Amino acid sequence: MRLKLLLTTAALLAGPVLAADTDEARMNALVDQAVQRYQLPGIAVGVIEDGKVVRRITRGELAVGEGAEINDDTLFKIASNTKAMTAAVLARLVQAGTLRWDDPVTKYLPQFRMYDPWVTRNMQVRDLLIHNSGLGLGAGDLMLWPEPNRFDRNDIIAGLAHLKPTGSFRADYAYDNLLYVVAGEVAAAAAGKPYSVLVRQEIFQPLGMQRCQVGEWSPAELGNIARPHYRDGNRNIAAAADPARVDDFPSMAAGGIRCSLNDMLRWMQVLLDPTQAPGWLDTTQRRALWTAHMPMPISQRLRDWDNTHFLAYGYGWRLSDMDGQWKVAHTGTLSGMYSSLALLPDARNGVVILINGEAEDARTALMQAMLKRYTAPAASHDVLHYAQRMDQDAAQRRSAGHVRPAMPDRQPVTPSVSGNNTGIWRDAWFGEVQLCPHDGALRFSSIKSPQMSGKVMHSGQRWFVAWDTQGEDAEAWLEFSGDAKHSVMRMRAIDPEIDFSYDYQDLQFQRIGDCP
Structure with missing residues (x-):
């Protein structure tokens, strides 16, 4: 009886330890x-x-x-x-x-x-x-x-x-x-x-x-x-x-x-x-x-x-x-x-x-x-x-189609084909960006957000920005409308799974001047 009691007590003491270990x-x-x-x-x-x-x-x-x-x-x-x-x-x-x-x-x-x-x-x-x-x-x-x-x-x-x-x-x-x-x-x-x-x-x-x-x-x-x-x-x-x-x-x-x-x-x-x-x-x-x-x-x-x-x-x-x-x-x-x-x-x-x-x-x-x-x-x-x-x-x-479109024909936009889209653009809250020639290519660069800079590319007839540091999942289409006097540039995310903090859809740029 004494041995049984000791064994039972030992088992009760060991039980919680074993459970904790498990x-x-x-x-x-x-x-x-x-x-x-x-x-x-x-x-x-x-x-x-x-x-x-x-x-x-x-x-x-x-x-x-x-x-x-x-x-x-x-x-x-x-x-x-x-x-x-x-x-x-x-x-x-x-x-x-x-x-x-x-x-x-x-x-x-x-x-x-x-x-x-x-x-x-x-x-x-x-x-x-x-x-x-x-x-x-x-x-x-x-x-x-x-x-x-x-x-x-x-x-x-x-x-x-x-x-x-x-x-x-x-x-x-x-x-x-x-x-x-x-x-x-x-x-x-x-x-x-x-x-x-x-x-x-x-x-x-x-x-x-x-x-x-x-x-x-x-x-x-x-x-x-x-x-x-x-x-x-x-x-x-x-x-x-x-x-x-x-x-x-x-x-x-x-x-x-x-x-x-x-x-x-x-x-x-x-x-x-x-x-x-x-x-x-x-x-x-x-x-x-x-x-x-x-x-x-x-x-x-x-x-x-x-x-x-x-x-x-x-x-x-x-x-x-x-x-x-x-x-x-x-x-x-x-x-x-x-x-x-x-x-x-x-x-x-x-x-x-x-x-x-x-x-x-x-x-x-x-x-x-x-x-x-x-x-x-x-x-x-x-x-x-x-x-x-x-x-x-x-x-x-x-x-269901929620996937980034394939763009195998990515090519840089050259200044010679950029037309009236080059220049300085301004959004009311994001501030100024430049769409200007640099080293034979067109570049997008933000004044207040320097990391929002990259080469302007095209896929077919559509332009987009390939960022220097943000990666392909953050790339954005560039869309132009209006005339030479009242030009508007909008941005849209290419990847439907993009992080919501890239709120390109809230931007509306007005062209305010020529490239320096």
């Missing part, structure tokens, strides 16, 4: 599947269960081939996961009585203008955060991207007045970045401090997020920074290293913060459990962040994968149901770097994924596989299952 092995296996399936240069994954950090998993290098490994303190660009931090800064200011969610934007930024004067007067601080402005998807993003460029925050605020809406104010959801830039400036004006100072003061310092960076900072002094990577066939190519000093660039409040895995886990813990930082954010403001302020359309994928019935945008967060559980999440996308963060608040569980490569499908498949362990464990699948389903979706889009 769970750890499964999570490691899922991460490894994502790395191998999508040939990722590097990744950092963190998992929280019942408010406690239970896993930190890192793989790969800061820059491929250079040997420095990613760890828990490596800095990643979190991109649009910045939006939740911008919203939290505003919530802290509301809590302090510095501003109100329903204050008009013009109270703090008198120069603020939208295309419609009525919208200008009625745009409230809360409206800046929930993508209900009536602007089209990604409208004006070419003032933010590609970086670096010469647009500043004043240019962005002034440019909004020239962006024509595609819908009615507060009627429909369309994701935008520019109004988060405005939100950052509202916070700065209300508090009398720059946005970057407010983020450090209201979030990083009180929550102990020690490695996070915002505004101007020194990569050379900080070190351990993941570099973005681009795909070249089967290879990952590291982007150039950061300069010795990173500037406080205009899109900071929309997607400019960098954090480590440890920082993001601390952020998640505080959001899941108020006792982690008593008094930091009261119940009213926590509820405001995670209230469904703007309904969002539910994709067929969400219906099929998660049995989703509800989807909406809060203040910097997407809110939904996943297999009957409440989910609060967001993603972040910058060229060469992807992030994803998801919380299941009722169970105080969460997952964060940081990747320094082109990894849209990778983050989707991995996050899905990780979350299903909590929302539908009996029906959970691995990364390869979701990768296959996305491949099938992509094949269906291609068969």
Whole structure:
């Protein structure tokens, strides 16, 4: 009897350990599947269960081939996961009585203008955060991207007045970045401090997020920074290293913060459990962040994968149901770097994924596989299952004609055949571009966005721009209309799967002069 009791006790003690080991092995296996399936240069994954950090998993290098490994303190660009931090800064200011969610934007930024004067007067601080402005998807993003460029925050605020809406104010959801830039400036004006100072003061310092960076900072002094990577066939190519000093660039409040895995886990813990930082954010403001302020359309994928019935945008967060559980999440996308963060608040569980490569499908498949362990464990699948389903979706889009047209006859446009299309052109918000001869060919070059430069080519009778640095998936048709006195140039994306931040459709250039 005594031996049996000892054996039973040992088994009971060993059971949870064995289960933990099995769970750890499964999570490691899922991460490894994502790395191998999508040939990722590097990744950092963190998992929280019942408010406690239970896993930190890192793989790969800061820059491929250079040997420095990613760890828990490596800095990643979190991109649009910045939006939740911008919203939290505003919530802290509301809590302090510095501003109100329903204050008009013009109270703090008198120069603020939208295309419609009525919208200008009625745009409230809360409206800046929930993508209900009536602007089209990604409208004006070419003032933010590609970086670096010469647009500043004043240019962005002034440019909004020239962006024509595609819908009615507060009627429909369309994701935008520019109004988060405005939100950052509202916070700065209300508090009398720059946005970057407010983020450090209201979030990083009180929550102990020690490695996070915002505004101007020194990569050379900080070190351990993941570099973005681009795909070249089967290879990952590291982007150039950061300069010795990173500037406080205009899109900071929309997607400019960098954090480590440890920082993001601390952020998640505080959001899941108020006792982690008593008094930091009261119940009213926590509820405001995670209230469904703007309904969002539910994709067929969400219906099929998660049995989703509800989807909406809060203040910097997407809110939904996943297999009957409440989910609060967001993603972040910058060229060469992807992030994803998801919380299941009722169970105080969460997952964060940081990747320094082109990894849209990778983050989707991995996050899905990780979350299903909590929302539908009996029906959970691995990364390869979701990768296959996305491949099938992509094949269906291609068969339906959603594919970049083949252009085997690409040829440079020479100055001798360019006619009246050469010259200096101007768009009201994007500014001037030149379409001028250079080294025997015609080139497109932007004054305020130097990376938007490239050779003008033709395929058949159609002209397009082959960018020097942006790649074929971002190339754009050039379309001309009008007469010699009133010439108009428009741009259209060639690839139907182009990133929405290349908002060529919002540009309308007028010819204003000859080439210098």
